[in-house]
Amino acid sequence: MTISDRLVAVGTAGLSTALRKRGYHDVFVDGVGPLAAGMRLAGPARTLRLVPFRPDLFAERGGGFNPQKQAFDTAGAGEVLVIEARGLAETGTLGDILALRARHRGAAGVVTDGAVRDSPAVAATGLAVFAKGAHPSVLGRRHVPWETDVVIACGGAAVVPGDYVVGDADGVLVIPAALVGEVLAEAEDDERRDAWIAARVAEGEPVEGLFPMNASWKTRYEAETGR
Ligand SMILES: O=C([O-])CC(=O)C(=O)O
Ligand SMILES: [Mg+2]
Known part of the structure; x- marks a missing residue:
């Protein structure tokens, strides 16, 4: 079994106890849940950071092949794409096209502390997605897709690229890469x-x-x- 398979098998509850013993009490992505019952994921994190909407910043990075699209187009096999959306549930941060792309790339799933649009179609892709909810809007309502592969905050947890992210029916947590073994x-x-x-x-x-x-x-x- 791979590390990711073993993390999924053991589950977030058991992992949280071992993290807590080592002083890691604040490694939970709070407020998110699986888009469909039974979704589970584990894998090393890729990160995408969204910043608050501003017309000038959106003009600079919001359009075309922006960091959001770049993140999905380059998602690696087995990776979990984690999106910092500042806990705002009133705007989508991915939809079915991007979910399909992540699935095609072999990603383990997506965690966003924002919402999902095209949500029935996203669930139908089979990609494991954990989010705050569903919303029809594009991300430009509240965000500018700013950068990838940096340390982010998601649901109150710091996420460093390469950290292991695990999600199941109990929730989502983050394990620093050096501690995963x-x-x-x-x-x-x-x-x-x-x-x-x-x-x-x-x-x-x-x-x-x-x-x-x-x-x-x-x-x-x-x-x-x-x-
Ligand atoms: O526009 C977006 O944010 C994403 C979207 O709808 C899709 O992936 O289908
Ligand atoms: Mg769409």
Whole structure:
């Protein structure tokens, strides 16, 4: 399995615990959700930064093959395109044509703290998209597509190009690239342990002494699982 496949398999809840232990409490892209139920993604971030609309700045960078279009046309296989839209839900930041392009490039998905336009068609592309909502407007209503591949803010989280971004039904979070190996390994161990605990709770055991495990549960866990 690739790192991205393993991140999707372990899920955001387990990853958030391992991040929190290391002091990373503010790595959540808050306020966004999947465009369709069941969408999941993981991969290294490419970034696109939108700045507040201004006629002169829009004239400089808003038209033609602008940074928004450049970002989608150059999205890499397995990458997650993350868009800084300052949390504004009243303007689209991508639509079906750009989603199709990202899909064709093999991108893992898109995360935007703005809205999506052409939203039924975007969902139909099969690309995993996490957004604040849907809105018919083009981005020029509120934004100027300014630059790609810089550190951005998205949903309150800082995103550095190359950070790993993971999204599922619980939400979206960001893992600094240097931490992904240790965070993933620890979250996988914790998830295996929690699955074992969940099986005991499903059998009717109380959580007291079991979650977290006391010494006697630990002994049984180690004996049964070899961990
Ligand atoms: O104009 C936009 O922002 C994007 C759009 O509609 C599309 O990708 O289809
Ligand atoms: Mg469109």
